[in-house]
Amino acid sequence: EVQLVESGGGLIQPGRSLRLSCAASGFTFDNYAMHWVRQAPGKGLEWVSSINWNGGTTGYADSVKGRFTISRDNAKNSLYLQMNSLRGEDTALYYCAKGRGFQTFDCWGQGTLVTVSS
Amino acid sequence: QSALTQPPSASGSPGQSVTISCTGTSSDVGSYNYVSWYQQHPGKAPKLMIYEVNKRPSGVPDRFSGSKSGNTASLTVSGLQAEDEADYYCSSYAGSNTVVFGGGTKLTVL
Numbered sequence: 115e116v117q118l119v120e121s122g123g124g125l126i127q128p129g130r131s132l133r134l135s136c137a138a139s140g141f142t143f144d145n146y147a148m149h150w151v152r153q154a155p156g157k158g159l160e161w162v163s164s165i166n167w168n169g170g171t172t173g174y175a176d177s178v179k180g181r182f183t184i185s186r187d188n189a190k191n192s193l194y195l196q197m198n199s200l201r202g203e204d205t206a207l208y209y210c211a212k213g214r215g216f217q218t219f220d221c222w223g224q225g226t227l228v229t230v231s232s
Numbered sequence: 233q234s235a236l237t238q239p240p241s242a243s244g245s246p247g248q249s250v251t252i253s254c255t256g257t258s259s260d261v262g263s264y265n266y267v268s269w270y271q272q273h274p275g276k277a278p279k280l281m282i283y284e285v286n287k288r289p290s291g292v293p294d295r296f297s298g299s300k301s302g303n304t305a306s307l308t309v310s311g312l313q314a315e316d317e318a319d320y321y322c323s324s325y326a327g328s329n330t331v332v333f334g335g336g337t338k339l340t341v342l
Contacts, residue, residue: 149331151278158235158336159270159278159321164329173329176233214283217266217325222277 116140118210118223125229136193136210144188147213152206200230236334243340252337254305254322262303266325269307273318317341
């Protein structure tokens with residue numbers, strides 16, 4: 115059974131940094147692209163970032179480009195999202211998702227909540 | 233990266249069919265057969281229902297179907313059931329390793 119468990123969220127002041135992690139199990143992690151998708155409270159889904167199987171290809175939403183960095187450690191079956199220069203509008207539940215290709219998210223974690231506020 | 237356009241709400245009675253539209257541009261929906269649909273119940277993580285326009289993952293009932301014409305994709309739910317009441321989101325590959333979501337549609341089963 116595929117399991118994705120996000121961690122690292124919390125309350126953080128504007129301008130500070132935070133690193134999210136996603137621990138994956140139940141599938142061959144290094145065979146798949148992985149993604150981060152977020153959902154602000156009461157709002158819709160927003161794609162944040164994607165990374166291919168070996169980390170050689172990444173993509174970012176315009177809203178986070180230059181501030182967020184996606185990475186993965188295939189030896190640890192883990193996905194990461196380094197978030198710098200956080201803003202209030204980054205407040206959201208951040209989901210880790212397994213990719214069906216680079217374009218589809220076929221399994222999702224339960225999310226980790228990031229709240230950016232002073 | 234502009235969001236895809238979905239109607240805010242849709243509804244139907246049990247047993248009926250309902251179709252939710254998802255309108256993009258020639259840069260996303262119109263250019264790629266990588267449209268997906270996700271179902272999200274309150275307080276739950278999204279679930280993939282349709283991928284690559286009209287393919288169903290294992291375990292998704294065949295009451296759910298997808299299609300695309302030009303820049304608009306559609307999700308049809310046939311034989312509506314109470315458990316289909318949820319939010320539905322479309323997404324599309326938009327080139328250059330980017331993905332865009334729709335704003336979501338709240339489906340109500342009357």
